[in-house]
Amino acid sequence: MKKKIDGMLTQADNVILVVDMQNDWVLPSSPVHVAGAYATMPTIAKFLDYGRKNDWAVIYVYRIHRPSGIDAELFRRHYFEEGNPICIAGTPGAAIPDEIKPQPGDISITKQRFSAFFQTDLDIVLRGLGAKNVYITGTQYPNCIRSTAVDSMGLDYNTTVVTDCCSAASEEVAKANIYDIRNMGISCIPSTEIMK
Numbered sequence: 001m002k003k004k005i006d007g008m009l010t011q012a013d014n015v016i017l018v019v020d021m022q023n024d025w026v027l028p029s030s031p032v033h034v035a036g037a038y039a040t041m042p043t044i045a046k047f048l049d050y051g052r053k054n055d056w057a058v059i060y061v062y063r064i065h066r067p068s069g070i071d072a073e074l075f076r077r078h079y080f081e082e083g084n085p086i087c088i089a090g091t092p093g094a095a096i097p098d099e100i101k102p103q104p105g106d107i108s109i110t111k112q113r114f115s116a117f118f119q120t121d122l123d124i125v126l127r128g129l130g131a132k133n134v135y136i137t138g139t140q141y142p143n144c145i146r147s148t149a150v151d152s153m154g155l156d157y158n159t160t161v162v163t164d165c166c167s168a169a170s171e172e173v174a175k176a177n178i179y180d181i182r183n184m185g186i187s188c189i190p191s192t193e194i195m196k
Contacts, residue, residue, distance in 0.1 A: 008105045012057035016048060016162075017129045017149055019061045019116055019138030021100060024093035024098045026139070032076075033082045034045045036167030036174065037139040041099045044137050044165045047191040049101060057129050058106045061116040061138070061148075064094060115147035123155055133158045135194065137165035141177035142188045149186050164190040 021044065024030045026037045048058055049185050065072050065087050069080025087094045089110075096102060111120050126134065134157040136149055145166050152159040161181055168174040178188045 007130065009055065011131045012055060012131060014049045014051065014054070014056040014133045014135065015126060015129060016056055016135045016137060017061055017148065018058065018096075018100065019042065019136060019144050020140070021060075021096055022062060022087060023095055023097060023139050025063075026097055030086070030093060031079060032086050033165055034140040035169045036171070040139070040165055040167045042050045043191060045122065046091075047135075047162060047165050047195070048135060049130075050191075050195045052103065053176070056135075057131065058103070059125065060096060060102050060106060060108050060120070061120075061122070061144075062094065062096075062110045063144075064089045064109060064110040065112060066185065070078050073088060073113065073179060091104050110128045113147075113152045114143045116144070117148065117151040117155070125130050126157065131157065133160065135160045135162050139175050141168040141174050142164055146177055146181060149181055150184065153184065153186050158187075160187040160189060160194070162191050162194065163188050164192070 023030055025034050027033055051058060067085055069077045069085060107125060109120050109122050116122050134152045136145060136182050138145060146160060149159055149161050163178060182188050
């Protein structure tokens with residue numbers, strides 16, 4: 001059963017997570033862009049459209065850091081020290097590209113580490129929605145996609161990594177991670193199969 005209050009879903013069995021699809025990760029001009037991310041946007045847009053039409057909840061997961069970078073992983077702090085801070089709230093780099101931008105009623109979560117669940121309220125929000133099925137889209141496979149998928153499975157959500165809506169620095173990296181994630185028992189299938 002789906003319920004809405006003021007146009008916002010308050011119950012949804014199915015939830016699409018859009019992880020880290022921010023300009024700093026997506027655009028080639030960024031020092032931390034993920035090579036495969038930009039190409040996934042049209043497919044993500046179609047999958048989001050499908051989900052919204054079927055009353056699925058959509059949750060955007062943003063990586064947001066303080067301008068000093070003190071809340072970034074140690075291995076990324078050099079970007080801040082060198083004058084190339086990433087994912088600072090309110091900057092163009094932290095924004096979602098227009099092609100897949102959030103719509104009214106979508107939910108936003110912020111994080112500082114790989115997993116969308118680590119020290120965030122994502123699990124509370126999913127439980128509040130009554131979510132059963134979590135579909136993961138975004139970037140990138142070996143870091144945020146993989147960590148989020150493992151935590152989602154560990155919290156007993158039926159977890160699916162939407163393979164044509166996720167990206168990595170190379171096709172080889174993507175394939176290796178899909179292989180590992182599948183062997184953990186997590187479903188990895190393209191959006192075309194889900195939308196049949």
